[in-house]
Amino acid sequence: MCKIITVANQKGGVGKTTICQHLSYIMAEQGRRVLCVDFDPQMNLSSSLLSECQSPIKNIHNLMLCLLEDCELPNIEGHIQHCGKVDLLPGSKDLARLEVSLLTEMGTERFLQEILSPLRASYDYIIIDTNRAVSPLMTNALTVADSVLIPLCPEFYSTEGLGDLIRSVLKNKRRLNPDITFEGIVFSRCNLRTNLYRSTRTNVEKAYYSAVRVFQSAIPDTVKVGDAISRGLTVMEYAPDSKASTAYCAFAKELMEHDTQTAATEGSTIHILPDRGTRRVG
Numbered sequence: 001m002c003k004i005i006t007v008a009n010q011k012g013g014v015g016k017t018t019i020c021q022h023l024s025y026i027m028a029e030q031g032r033r034v035l036c037v038d039f040d041p042q043m044n045l046s047s048s049l050l051s052e053c054q055s056p057i058k059n060i061h062n063l064m065l066c067l068l069e070d071c072e073l074p075n076i077e078g079h080i081q082h083c084g085k086v087d088l089l090p091g092s093k094d095l096a097r098l099e100v101s102l103l104t105e106m107g108t109e110r111f112l113q114e115i116l117s118p119l120r121a122s123y124d125y126i127i128i129d130t131n132r133a134v135s136p137l138m139t140n141a142l143t144v145a146d147s148v149l150i151p152l153c154p155e156f157y158s159t160e161g162l163g164d165l166i167r168s169v170l171k172n173k174r175r176l177n178p179d180i181t182f183e184g185i186v187f188s189r190c191n192l193r194t195n196l197y198r199s200t201r202t203n204v205e206k207a208y209y210s211a212v213r214v215f216q217s218a219i220p221d222t223v224k225v226g227d228a229i230s231r232g233l234t235v236m237e238y239a240p241d242s243k244a245s246t247a248y249c250a251f252a253k254e255l256m257e258h259d260t261q262t263a264a265t266e267g268s269t270i271h272i273l274p275d276r277g278t279r280r281v282g
Contacts (some may be wrong), residue, residue, distance in 0.1 A: 028085035037090030061092035102136035184213035
């Protein structure tokens with residue numbers, strides 16, 4: 001059974017794309033069939049996964065534009081690039097211009113769902129990399145998702161926007177996608193020895209209780225990840241014995257082993273209190 005995970009945070013620089021790349025690699029190494037969808041106009045995931053000789057002429061923008069113009073969708077599988085063991089539906093900078101049209105047209109919230117639904121039978125996981133804004137692209141990514149994974153840096157501005165993101169997910173759940181769940185919050189780009197990391201983690205866990213899981217695994221901030229990406233590799237390939245490699249593998253294992261339909265999540269209501277954090281009422 002395919003699971004679609006949207007990786008989202010309204011703040012940039014929290015490691016969304018890096019997590020998509022590394023999570024998909026580990027899943028594929030474990031024998032899972034994985035498709036990555038680059039739904040961010042910056043195209044960082046496409047740049048990371050595609051070699052210089054692979055030019056994504058066919059991409060997600062072409063398919064979205066077809067639906068916007070009420071055209072019949074072409075062969076979707078023909079738009080997919082094979083990047084080693086991971087498949088990729090490439091992004092496009094033209095997605096940024098498309099957003100204006102998505103705002104003014106009716107019924108555009110389910111375009112990505114229409115594109116990805118036929119692919120569910122071919123994959124175990126579909127992982128969507130998103131832009132950082134609350135936008136029609138983000139709405140599409142939430143509407144098609146089975147769950148939302150939230151990367152979070154242990155800093156004030158990242159945690160400040162966490163409530164806004166959760167509010168957006170809950171609004172989508174009420175209006176468009178009643179089946180969406182929270183995959184959880186994963187701390188990324190962390191210095192695990194600092195008081196800032198420990199206090200931020202404690203505050204997030206207290207605020208959200210068990211309604212939104214916080215992964216035990218945390219991704220350390222290390223230059224090895226950047227070095228690996230600059231060479232077109234994951235850190236598992238570049239520095240398999242590094243702390244970052246170990247952390248990514250532990251995180252992926254934790255995610256894949258987890259049953260998202262937990263009793264703690266079911267029946268829990270999250271109330272976002274403006275400027276005062278979050279509480280859970282059972």
